[in-house]
Amino acid sequence: MITLDSCLIIGAALFTLGFLAVLTKRNAISVLMGVELILNAANINFVAFGFFRSYEIHGVLIALFVIVIAVSEAAVALAIVLNIYRNMRTVNLDEVDSLKK
Amino acid sequence: MSGFDIVFLFFAVITIGSAALVVFSKKITHAAFALMFSLFGVAGLYVFLSADFLAAVQIIIYIGGILVLLLFGVLLTVKISSITITTQSTQRIWGAIAGTGLFILVLTIIIRADWFIPEKDPGDIYFTQSRQIGERLMTEYLLPFEIASVLLLAALIGAMFMIRSEDK
Numbered sequence: 001m002i003t004l005d006s007c008l009i010i011g012a013a014l015f016t017l018g019f020l021a022v023l024t025k026r027n028a029i030s031v032l033m034g035v036e037l038i039l040n041a042a043n044i045n046f047v048a049f050g051f052f053r054s055y056e057i058h059g060v061l062i063a064l065f066v067i068v069i070a071v072s073e074a075a076v077a078l079a080i081v082l083n084i085y086r087n088m089r090t091v092n093l094d095e096v097d098s099l100k101k
Numbered sequence: 102m103s104g105f106d107i108v109f110l111f112f113a114v115i116t117i118g119s120a121a122l123v124v125f126s127k128k129i130t131h132a133a134f135a136l137m138f139s140l141f142g143v144a145g146l147y148v149f150l151s152a153d154f155l156a157a158v159q160i161i162i163y164i165g166g167i168l169v170l171l172l173f174g175v176l177l178t179v180k181i182s183s184i185t186i187t188t189q190s191t192q193r194i195w196g197a198i199a200g201t202g203l204f205i206l207v208l209t210i211i212i213r214a215d216w217f218i219p220e221k222d223p224g225d226i227y228f229t230q231s232r233q234i235g236e237r238l239m240t241e242y243l244l245p246f247e248i249a250s251v252l253l254l255a256a257l258i259g260a261m262f263m264i265r266s267e268d269k
Binding site: 001002006007010013014017018020021024025027028029030032033034036037040043044047048050051057059060061063064065067068069070071072073074075076078079080081082083085091 | 102103105106109110113116117120121123124129132133136139140143146147149150151152154155158159162163166167170171173174175177178230233234237238242245249252253255256257259260261263264
């Protein structure tokens with residue numbers, strides 16, 4: 001049951017759902033949630049390959065760095081979203097289409 | 102199918118089902134809370150892959166940090182009228198029954214459990230992964246570690262710089 005394939009399938013499903021959120025959501029924060037799902041899917045793959053295909057812990061270490069990058073991404077992206085909201089009074093991505101006010 | 106498999110399947114279903122809820126729910130606050138369960142399920146999967154340290158980090162950083170940040174973003178960017186604020190409690194009786202039942206269940210487990218008594222010398226078993234991670238971060242992965250700290254500092258300064266108000 002708990003094999004490399006099942007972990008990869010979970011990762012693939014998570015990645016697909018995150019990708020769907022990035023593609024279809026209008027709200028910028030929903031898109032950010034999709035990005036978090038994608039990063040989690042990548043992390044599951046790193047840890048699964050590290051667990052099933054090696055006796056080292058490189059997978060866990062890489063996943064840790066991915067988490068660090070996800071944190072910085074979330075902080076900076078939310079700052080950008082809040083700035084967009086302050087300037088344009090909306091965070092719907094299809095309405096944010098002007099390069100200057 | 103052993104109990105191990107059932108719990109694994111349970112975490113997998115939580116992860117993917119909540120992720121589907123994130124994508125398909127209409128309300129963004131519901132999506133945020135579904136994301137919490139999805140991240141929690143991923144933490145459970147890490148435990149199955151014997152990445153205990155990573156599971157703890159996942160809960161602390163993702164659920165404690167990123168999710169709160171996203172909820173702040175949600176609350177700061179939606180129009181006030183679109184949030185229905187409810188503080189009334191419903192279904193008190195069922196809530197009381199469920200809460201008491203859960204407490205009794207936990208209490209029974211605590212009393213009945215045959216707690217593990219460690220031997221004199223625990224050796225490396227308990228801290229294998231954390232110790233290994235710490236050693237690797239200080240030797241083999243020292244350069245990525247330093248780069249990650251610089252990246253965090255840059256993200257901190259950048260976010261503060263972008264979010265500050267324009268008027269002096």
